[in-house]
Amino acid sequence: MAPRPRRPFRPQPRTLLPLSSAAHTAGTEPAPPPPPFEALGLSEDLLGAVRDMGFERSTPIQARAIPIALQGRDVVGQAQTGSGKTAAFGLPILERLDPAGPAVQALILCPTRELAVQVSEELTRLAAHRQAGVLAIFGGDPMSRQLTGLRQHPPIIVATPGRLLDHVQRGSLTLSAVRFAVLDEADRMLDMGFAPDVERILRQTPSARQTMLFSATMPEWVRRLASRYMRDPVTVSISGGTELVPQVRQWYIEASWADKVDALTKILDSPEVRIGLIFTETKRNADLLHVALLARGVDVTVLHGDLSQKERDEALTRFRESRVRFLIATNVAARGLDIEDITHVINYDVPSTPEEYVHRVGRTARAGREGMALTLITPIEILKVRDIEKHTRTAIERHTMDELDQLLQSAVPA
Ligand code: ADP
Numbered sequence: 001m002a003p004r005p006r007r008p009f010r011p012q013p014r015t016l017l018p019l020s021s022a023a024h025t026a027g028t029e030p031a032p033p034p035p036p037f038e039a040l041g042l043s044e045d046l047l048g049a050v051r052d053m054g055f056e057r058s059t060p061i062q063a064r065a066i067p068i069a070l071q072g073r074d075v076v077g078q079a080q081t082g083s084g085k086t087a088a089f090g091l092p093i094l095e096r097l098d099p100a101g102p103a104v105q106a107l108i109l110c111p112t113r114e115l116a117v118q119v120s121e122e123l124t125r126l127a128a129h130r131q132a133g134v135l136a137i138f139g140g141d142p143m144s145r146q147l148t149g150l151r152q153h154p155p156i157i158v159a160t161p162g163r164l165l166d167h168v169q170r171g172s173l174t175l176s177a178v179r180f181a182v183l184d185e186a187d188r189m190l191d192m193g194f195a196p197d198v199e200r201i202l203r204q205t206p207s208a209r210q211t212m213l214f215s216a217t218m219p220e221w222v223r224r225l226a227s228r229y230m231r232d233p234v235t236v237s238i239s240g241g242t243e244l245v246p247q248v249r250q251w252y253i254e255a256s257w258a259d260k261v262d263a264l265t266k267i268l269d270s271p272e273v274r275i276g277l278i279f280t281e282t283k284r285n286a287d288l289l290h291v292a293l294l295a296r297g298v299d300v301t302v303l304h305g306d307l308s309q310k311e312r313d314e315a316l317t318r319f320r321e322s323r324v325r326f327l328i329a330t331n332v333a334a335r336g337l338d339i340e341d342i343t344h345v346i347n348y349d350v351p352s353t354p355e356e357y358v359h360r361v362g363r364t365a366r367a368g369r370e371g372m373a374l375t376l377i378t379p380i381e382i383l384k385v386r387d388i389e390k391h392t393r394t395a396i397e398r399h400t401m402d403e404l405d406q407l408l409q410s411a412v413p414a
Pocket residue numbers: 014015016054055056057058059062079080081082083084085086087122336337338366367
């Protein structure tokens with residue numbers, strides 16, 4: 001996968017204040033702002049990198065997890081989407097690893113190729129003042145590039161499980177020096193699809209390692225399972241009341257099955273819906289919808305797991321750079337992706353679990369921005385909406401297609 005273009009340097013400092021107040025949903029007193037990075041026990045070179053990235057203050061998960069991780073403790077970290085979890089585990093790892101030490105001291109496992117690339121890029125930026133190489137290992141990418149990368153003995157590997165195991169089996173990579181292991185999107189990494197591979201990988205690492213789990217959704221079963229992989233972990237949980245950030249507005253709209261494409265087209269025709277990520281449940285639905293929208297002249301592309309890596313890269317890069325307004329995607333894009341300009345997340349199909357809803361919707365309203373989530377439902381799906389509302393402890397407003405034009409205009413995300 002080609003490296004994605006670096007974002008332009010942002011002259012304005014980046015502060016995530018709305019998220020810090022969200023951490024104190026229960027109390028009435030205003031939340032104290034999270035401390036500056038200088039107060040967290042990090043070295044000057046890492047502080048320099050954080051400044052270069054334009055981060056003004058730590059976020060609540062960073063403020064709480066970094067000092068604990070620096071002590072070498074295992075951490076279970078839960079905080080809302082877009083609240084800086086990558087740096088929350090990345091900075092303490094960079095602080096503690098030995099840049100001149102053996103290869104693969106830190107292993108970060110991610111559920112998708114795109115996320116592995118993104119996380120490796122964020123860690124590379126955080127490591128800018130420190131000679132610590134970061135390599136992304138994921139399926140669909142030429143083995144030759146990865147083998148060349150491995151010959152540089154990178155201390156940090158960010159990987160999807162399948163390809164990592166390929167390397168372990170062919171002997172191109174060993175995990176015997178791993179001191180830090182992270183499961184990003186931990187609940188996904190420990191669900192049935194990934195758990196066997198993750199377990200095989202962790203078994204190859206020394207048991208004395210430091211293990212960290214991070215996600216916006218940390219169901220009880222994950223915390224229980226986590227004890228199999230962790231030693232006396234400290235749980236840091238930020239969102240308290242809800243896993244959804246408060247700056248996201250949520251609506252649902254009823255449409256019959258036959259009217260869904262028309263309803264969606266009408267939504268996308270609205271100039272207020274500037275950059276939209278549209279989710280379907282299946283790859284086939286994604287393809288069908290893609291064809292239907294193209295036929296209607298919509299500026300849209302598609303991303304799912306049956307496409308070639310080149311097609312996946314191309315779709316995501318075009319969307320990241322706002323060269324295409326809309327991206328249709330399966331859950332492959334639901335977790336972790338950090339795309340700045342998404343104004344709307346649209347669930348063309350209702351997600352099958354409340355957790356997936358949280359992650360999908362978390363692609364907008366990141367890092368303190370505003371965003372909107374629109375979910376199209378057929379009438380019988382109202383029960384799924386109620387389930388999501390209960391889980392997220394938020395209300396999703398009901399609207400009809402007739403109201404939509406007017407409403408979209410009155411709710412333009414900033
Ligand atoms: P999460 O994993 O919690 O969803 P990310 O780690 O992807 O969130 O971070 C979301 C965005 O916020 C990224 O663009 C990241 O560079 C940025 N970010 C992280 N920490 C800070 C901070 N302290 N201040 C401002 N922006 C930050």
